[in-house]
Amino acid sequence: MAKSQFVDFKAVKAAITMEQVLGHYGLMDKFKRGTDSLNGPCPIHKGSNPTQFRVSVSKNIWNCFSECKHGGNVLDFIAEMEDVTIHAAALKAIEWFKLDAEEMSAKSNKEDAGETEVAPAPKPAAKRPATSVVATTEKSVPNTPLKFRLDKLEREHPYLMQERGLSLETIVDFGIGFCAKGMMADRIAIPIHNAKGEVVAYAGRFPVEEPPESTPKYKLPQGFRKSQELFNLDRAIRESGPLFIVEGFFDCMKLHQHGCKKAVALMGSTLSATQEELIRQHTDSRSQVIIMLDENDAGRAGREDIACRLSRFCFVKVYEFPQPDMEPEHLSAEEVRLVMEGLR
Numbered sequence: 447m448a449k450s451q452f453v454d455f456k457a458v459k460a461a462i463t464m465e466q467v468l469g470h471y472g473l474m475d476k477f478k479r480g481t482d483s484l485n486g487p488c489p490i491h492k493g494s495n496p497t498q499f500r501v502s503v504s505k506n507i508w509n510c511f512s513e514c515k516h517g518g519n520v521l522d523f524i525a526e527m528e529d530v531t532i533h534a535a536a537l538k539a540i541e542w543f544k545l546d547a548e549e550m551s552a553k554s555n556k557e558d559a560g561e562t563e564v565a566p567a568p569k570p571a572a573k574r575p576a577t578s579v580v581a582t583t584e585k586s587v588p589n590t591p592l593k594f595r596l597d598k599l600e601r602e603h604p605y606l607m608q609e610r611g612l613s614l615e616t617i618v619d620f621g622i623g624f625c626a627k628g629m630m631a632d633r634i635a636i637p638i639h640n641a642k643g644e645v646v647a648y649a650g651r652f653p654v655e656e657p658p659e660s661t662p663k664y665k666l667p668q669g670f671r672k673s674q675e676l677f678n679l680d681r682a683i684r685e686s687g688p689l690f691i692v693e694g695f696f697d698c699m700k701l702h703q704h705g706c707k708k709a710v711a712l713m714g715s716t717l718s719a720t721q722e723e724l725i726r727q728h729t730d731s732r733s734q735v736i737i738m739l740d741e742n743d744a745g746r747a748g749r750e751d752i753a754c755r756l757s758r759f760c761f762v763k764v765y766e767f768p769q770p771d772m773e774p775e776h777l778s779a780e781e782v783r784l785v786m787e788g789l790r
């Protein structure tokens with residue numbers, strides 16, 4: 447990422463506690479609680495003495511009395527643990543604790559410059575590849591709804607309208623758009639809702655068909671478990687007719703645009719146990735489910751497995767494309783209409 451993100455360190459520091467950060471690293475069971483302190487072995491130099499590292503809860507600072515012989519605030523701690531700059535540490539904290547990216551960014555006007563620490567761009571070594579859509583681990587823990595919304599998204603972005611062929615209506619309907627700053631900066635932000643319709647994450651699509659090497663096409667917030675959600679399920683369950691299961695966000699949005707509104711995306715080519723349960727909850731033995739995955743090896747393997755599992759409780763049909771490498775997104779409005787008519 448070429449552009450630097452300006453972070454208000456004070457706001458980030460005020461928003462998180464040392465206890466949360468230790469919890470994030472899974473260290474709290476090693477720590478003992480005092481009146482205003484947390485005491486444990488130093489996670490930075492990986493010591494074993496249970497009193498060498500002390501956190502002042504009220505001051506929200508830490509100190510290592512052993513090898514490190516120094517201390518600091520929450521961001522200093524993350525920076526030490528991750529071996530990154532304070533700026534990169536602040537960005538990590540924003541992602542990990544789902545902080546309001548807008549609120550945590552430094553104001554660019556002069557009045558605020560005096561009291562805002564403006565950070566330089568992160569050093570390249572600080573960058574870790576973002577979680578790819580494919581490589582998220584499965585854990586049966588629900589995602590927490592976000593307390594913020596990314597606003598000021600640029601709707602009429604050429605990547606969405608020209609490259610992906612989405613209408614402004616579809617773009618607004620799905621609440622997507624180009625994000626200039628914040629956690630999904632320089633990406634197309636796509637809100638993901640749970641079945642109740644609460645936003646649980648934003649996915650970030652790099653707005654170029656083939657991103658440069660080492661830049662993932664999709665970025666998901668750290669800690670977000672895509673296996674717990676089906677994209678667009680909250681709205682699909684309000685529609686009648688057969689339920690379409692596709693792989694990607696854009697497959698789903700494109701079908702929707704062409705009038706096939708009862709569609710959900712797996713965000714991959716496999717069905718997690720939770721996703722299977724979600725479909726079970728919203729179907730019965732008379733419901734029709736159309737599996738329409740990409741016409742490639744992963745899609746073909748996925749649809750066989752999914753058809754087998756879902757046919758135990760609903761009526762399943764597998765859609766096969768006539769040409770290799772075709773995807774639901776490639777279907778024209780007319781083709782979608784014919785597919786839907788064929789199902790009546």
Ligand SMILES: [Zn+2]
Nearest residue numbers: 488491510514
């Ligand atoms: Zn230490």
